[in-house]
Amino acid sequence: MLIHIPVAAPALLPMHILVAWITKIEERDADLYGRRNAEEFIKTHKVGERPKSRLRRLLRWLFSTHPPPWVRASERYYDKGVSLWRLFAEDLRR
Numbered sequence: 001m002l003i004h005i006p007v008a009a010p011a012l013l014p015m016h017i018l019v020a021w022i023t024k025i026e027e028r029d030a031d032l033y034g035r036r037n038a039e040e041f042i043k044t045h046k047v048g049e050r051p052k053s054r055l056r057r058l059l060r061w062l063f064s065t066h067p068p069p070w071v072r073a074s075e076r077y078y079d080k081g082v083s084l085w086r087l088f089a090e091d092l093r094r
Contacts, residue, residue, distance in 0.1 A: 016063070017062050017063070020062065020063060020064060020065050021084075023065040023066070024064075024065065024066060024067050024084060025084060027065070027066050027067065028067060028077070028084060031072070031077070031078065032078060032080060035078055047069050047070060047072075047073040048069045048070065049070075050068075050070040054092055057091055057092060058092060061088055061091070061092075067084065067087070068091070070091075071087055071091060
């Protein structure tokens with residue numbers, strides 16, 4: 001039996017956000033591994049301008065599979081003691 005599309009669609013949004021967050025965690029782990037094990041760590045991501053709108057930053061955090069470039073450029077991103085949740089909250093507070 002197939003699920004009717006209007007019923008299934010609302011369930012897809014939280015699932016997408018969850019998958020994107022898990023991917024962010026894996027990407028951060030890969031960045032930490034690269035920084036720890038490379039002789040010369042080179043940041044390969046572009047540092048774009050941080051949007052002033054909180055809504056734009058929130059949408060970037062929720063729907064992208066990588067942490068925002070302005071967060072990845074900071075040294076706190078590479079501190080394993082600082083969680084992605086904390087970086088997310090600090091970014092939206094500023």
